[in-house]
Amino acid sequence: MSLAVNVSSLTKHYQVPEREAGLKAAAQGLFKRRYRTVKAVDDISFQIPTGEVVGFLGPNGAGKTTTLKMLSGLLHPTGGSASVLDFEPFRRSHDFLRQITLVMGNRNQLSWDLPALDSFDLQRAIYGLHADEFKKTRDEFIEILEVGSLVKQPVRNLSLGERMKMEIIGALLHKPKVLFLDEPTIGLDVTMQKRIRTFVAEYNQRYGATVLLTSHYMADVEALCKRVVVIHHGKILFDGNLSALVERFSAFKTVAFTLTDSASDLTPFGEVAARDGSRVTLRVPKEKASEVTSRLLTSLQVEDLTVEALPIEDVIASVFAIPKEAA
Amino acid sequence: MNGLRLAWSYLRIGILNEFQYRANLYIQILQTFIALAVGLIGLQLVFDQTTQLGGWSRTELLAVMGVYILMGGVIRAAIQPNMERLMDDIRNGTLDFALTKPADAQLLVSVREFRLWQTVDVLTGAIVIGVALAQLGWSLSALSALGFLSALVMGAALTYCFWLMITTTAFWFIRVNDIANLFEGLYAAGRWPVDIYPLWLRTGLTFLVPVAFAVTIPASALTGRLTFLTWLGALGLTVLFLVVSRLFWRRGLKNYSGASA
Structure with a gap:
């Protein structure tokens, strides 16, 4: 192909002028400018x-x-x-x-x-x-x-x-x-x-x-x-x-279900991402998803249980939050 | 030729655009009328005191005024709007669209705008020139007419080069919008033949801002003052400016794309 x-x-590197805030620095900048190199694109291949x-x-x-x-x-x-x-x-x-x-x-x-x-x-x-x-x-x-x-x-x-x-x-x-x-x-x-x-x-x-x-x-x-x-x-x-x-970037899955007994304590199962009446969404580590699901089904009265990957927006957001040093 | 077709297409669009703003036509006619009246009164005031100015008679100065109005119309119809748009495009980043087109970038940025109603000035200038010529007894030889027309074209070309070079500095300085005002101020000096000014100003109006070439030299051709040597000098300078401004434009473009960094 x-x-x-x-x-x-x-x-692609840019030279951008740089100065401290304030009038004095601005006036100095008229005569001598300091530049900083910004690596806008740094060695990419595809x-x-x-x-x-x-x-x-x-x-x-x-x-x-x-x-x-x-x-x-x-x-x-x-x-x-x-x-x-x-x-x-x-x-x-x-x-x-x-x-x-x-x-x-x-x-x-x-x-x-x-x-x-x-x-x-x-x-x-x-x-x-x-x-x-x-x-x-x-x-x-x-x-x-x-x-x-x-x-x-x-x-x-x-x-x-x-x-x-x-x-x-x-x-x-x-x-x-x-x-x-x-x-x-x-x-x-x-x-x-x-x-x-x-x-x-x-x-x-x-x-x-x-x-x-x-x-x-x-x-x-x-x-x-x-x-x-x-x-x-x-x-x-x-x-x-x-x-x-x-x-690759999603470490979590969401487990959503409806509780028939709304008083139950859910903390042992994972982080509660959302709770709307009896409808609950849990965020659980990816590798524990199946184990949590089976525990939920055996120990609680639940209906309509689904396991899903995180929404793509959330995954992307977590990727973008990676600091520069780690990237 | 492709370039000509492109220029024509933009001219057409420019004209279509102007038809959307009919009111501008009436405003323009009014402006032209006022400018003409002020010019004529000024001329009258001067010749109430004297019979000639720096060797130019009243009728000859009327011809200068005609060329001044005509050339001003050409500049405001075709040169200035393009250069102002170029400045805006450089500042706003919309120049990118022009640069991704398969056409010569300099040609493209020079033909995109056209202010049709400014040609009222071109017409008025032509009429004033006609009146002056009639008063001079239509003594214009074919050679002088040719000299006049070629001097006009060269004057317009030099003014374009001047504008292009100044505008191109926007690639480095980003904000150069005040040059329109600066140019208007200096161009106003062209109302009178440059030989009436002191040497330093005359030199400036000849070589820094090409007012002498835009107005005085074409008017000289009309009044039988243009020597072949001056004409040749103007031709040489026009060619030089065209080349230099193109090189300068390319240098600016390189800077814009970061090729020179």
Whole structure:
């Protein structure tokens, strides 16, 4: 299988000016600046085969956006190498740029005062797309995202979610082979997130495109990505299947059940994570889950007992809480 | 050519955009009218006292004013809005979108905006020039006309280079928004031919801020003052500025992407 993205020992250091608080320090800074090196991305390596959808996870400031920017040619790496579709991104060759796209959920590129249709025409000019082919793709996307009645309204009159749909259409009109999606669903409601997600999945299926996606919404990642790369403090913490991530980082399971005799003392069984009347959720160490379950069933009157892995959000949160030294 | 098609597409979008703000047209017409009136009154006041200013007659100065208005319109329609957007983009990080497009980045950031209604000034400037020429008896030779047109193009190009270089410093300093005001102030000096100013100011208005090239030299062509040598000098300087500003832009871009660090 061919590789769409190949990253090896990729590193990005920033020099950031640094000073103490206060006027005196600020005045000194006018003449002599102290700089500190920040390792935004510190020696990371991973490969993405063509057509795969990979979730890129990490807390704010972990280095996700920096990595995406290096892969899309916006930033020059300090060290290591990156290749996307066999191009070196930072050379920004037109042949390379024609085959990728970058979507940033918190920034928009469509003309604010014009209907999206006009902005789409502009994309056609920028990418030099053939008129018939462009129309076909555009109308197809408009139909899938059901925005037929909205593309003729000025973008400023659209809701956040509607605008994001337009942004995504605009970003995909040239049918890129590699998609870098940086928080594409940020700030959107659940239905709208789902729409965007489905669309990305469909695009991936239809065109065999490779997708690297960052998101804070685990639902996005669960729905789209089998594989996740977790980055923290500029280093890769985990690279593998989503289920393996949960397996590896989750030390606990939840045991939920309904008590028929609500007076029972539960402390010998584990930590009570939630208790709502007779409905109880216990948090127990993973290796003790089966033992606790059998003890519960024999010593108490319980119904509807289920054992589940921790929600993925909780697992991720516990991974992100790992301090820098341990990472 | 691809670049031209791209520029045309943006021009089209810019025009569409301006049609959304019809009120701006009326405001612009009013502004142009006031500026024209103030200019004419100023000219009248000066020539109440004297018959010529630094070797320029009243009619010739009317031609200078025409070029000044016309060039001001060109700058505010096509150059300044693009550079202001570039500044905003650098500060807000939205320049990333322009840099991930398969087109020359400098071309892209230079053609994205167009303020149609500012062309009212271009039109008004052209009319004032026409009136001045009529008063001069339409004595313009074909060669002078050619000199005038080429001087206009070179003046606009030099002004663009000046703006681009100043704006590019935003890659290092992030906030350079006040340069629009600075430029407006200095450009206002172009209302009069630069040879009436003292040497230090004339030099500044020629080589630091290209007001002399934007206004005085095209006006010189109209009034038969432009020598071939000056024209050649302007051509040389334009080419030099185009090259230097491009190199400077690339250097800034390198800095933006951290390639120089």
